Amino acid sequence: MRVLGIESSCDETAVAVLDEDRGLLAHRLHSQSEMHDRYGGVVPELASRDHIRRLLPLTRAALAEAGTGATDIDGIAYTAGPGLIGALLVGAAFGRSLAYAWGCPAVGIHHLEGHLMAPMLEPDPPAFPFLALLVSGGHTMLIRVQSFGDYRILGQSVDDAAGEAFDKTAKLLGLPYPGGAHLERLAERGRAGRIVLPRPMLDRPGFDFSFSGLKTAAARHIRGRALTDDERADLAHAFQTAIVETLVAKTLRALEETDLRMLIVAGGVGANKALRARLAASARDLGADVRYPRVQFCTDNAAMIAMAGLWRLRSGSREPLAINARARWSLAGDLRSSVA
Ligand code: KG4
Numbered sequence: 001m002r003v004l005g006i007e008s009s010c011d012e013t014a015v016a017v018l019d020e021d022r023g024l025l026a027h028r029l030h031s032q033s034e035m036h037d038r039y040g041g042v043v044p045e046l047a048s049r050d051h052i053r054r055l056l057p058l059t060r061a062a063l064a065e066a067g068t069g070a071t072d073i074d075g076i077a078y079t080a081g082p083g084l085i086g087a088l089l090v091g092a093a094f095g096r097s098l099a100y101a102w103g104c105p106a107v108g109i110h111h112l113e114g115h116l117m118a119p120m121l122e123p124d125p126p127a128f129p130f131l132a133l134l135v136s137g138g139h140t141m142l143i144r145v146q147s148f149g150d151y152r153i154l155g156q157s158v159d160d161a162a163g164e165a166f167d168k169t170a171k172l173l174g175l176p177y178p179g180g181a182h183l184e185r186l187a188e189r190g191r192a193g194r195i196v197l198p199r200p201m202l203d204r205p206g207f208d209f210s211f212s213g214l215k216t217a218a219a220r221h222i223r224g225r226a227l228t229d230d231e232r233a234d235l236a237h238a239f240q241t242a243i244v245e246t247l248v249a250k251t252l253r254a255l256e257e258t259d260l261r262m263l264i265v266a267g268g269v270g271a272n273k274a275l276r277a278r279l280a281a282s283a284r285d286l287g288a289d290v291r292y293p294r295v296q297f298c299t300d301n302a303a304m305i306a307m308a309g310l311w312r313l314r315s316g317s318r319e320p321l322a323i324n325a326r327a328r329w330s331l332a333g334d335l336r337s338s339v340a
């Protein structure tokens with residue numbers, strides 16, 4: 001089976017071709033972040049319009065790179081939600097129309113299911129069941145992944161997502177949007193222990209997170225003062241350390257309190273090197289294995305959507321021709337159809 005994957009839920013337009021036997025044949029991505037940077041965040045209408053401009057050329061390029069024609073594609077997987085509704089509708093309409101024209105099935109994929117399947121693109125994929133730490137711009141969750149499609153949310157952020165906290169703090173530090181990776185680079189120059197920020201919710205039982213207080217504490221350090229370059233780096237370091245320690249502590253607690261011995265880390269914040277290093281070391285101490293997608297497939301991409309699509313299509317999922325997208329969509333329900 002060969003699947004064309006399409007991602008357009010936010011500000012990345014991406015297309016990939018995945019073959020069941022031969023693996024990933026092509027993946028193409030255009031990031032709109034430069035276009036949105038001057039507004040300090042994603043402008044939904046601009047995002048939708050740009051997806052319309054990019055999807056066809058990216059698809060042509062991906063098919064050419066894969067050496068594949070339309071007749072070789074057995075199914076199409078597109079992100080059906082959650083995300084920006086206009087952006088999702090562009091990908092959904094495009095994916096469904098291609099499937100109609102090519103006479104193959106199409107399935108709408110839950111974006112977070114895509115992130116959860118990203119480690120399956122790597123040479124040594126994790127086996128079910130596993131614990132997933134999903135840390136993106138919109139979500140922070142600990143999930144028990146029992147099998148494909150069976151997701152039990154153990155804990156999540158009660159306010160800001162980890163990526164959102166990175167982005168908001170990066171903005172306070174005068175870094176471009178989205179700021180996670182920029183803040184990570186600045187933190188590398190920061191001195192440990194110069195500034196200490198709180199570790200929210202660590203003293204509370206359970207697996208929920210809270211990050212808005214951390215962002216506020218960072219803001220208090222800056223308010224009314226012009227920071228030197230060194231002070232900015234120290235603050236970035238303190239912020240990153242606090243968020244990483246909180247994520248690691250709750251993840252270890254979840255490993256300790258469940259029978260799970262395989263951990264996967266997914267979502268954009270999973271690209272963070274400090275987080276990866278700390279999790280790898282701590283999980284090893286507990287006798288658990290950790291699997292990450294390659295850094296490129298931590299953030300939004302179409303290869304992960306094609307992978308989730310391959311699993312769905314193999315399990316026999318088929319959907320009616322109606323074009324559907326869902327701005328809000330719980331991961332905990334039945335994801336076999338994107339039709340609300
Ligand atoms: O998964 P993703 O691409 O999009 C969503 O589905 O939200 O995640 C994007 C988020 C942004 O908040 C971005 O700042 C963050 O991931 N991010 C990082 C790093 N790279 C991306 N955060 C911390 N360190 C990084 N290296």
Ligand code: ZN
Nearest residue numbers: 115136299300
């Ligand atoms: Zn994402």
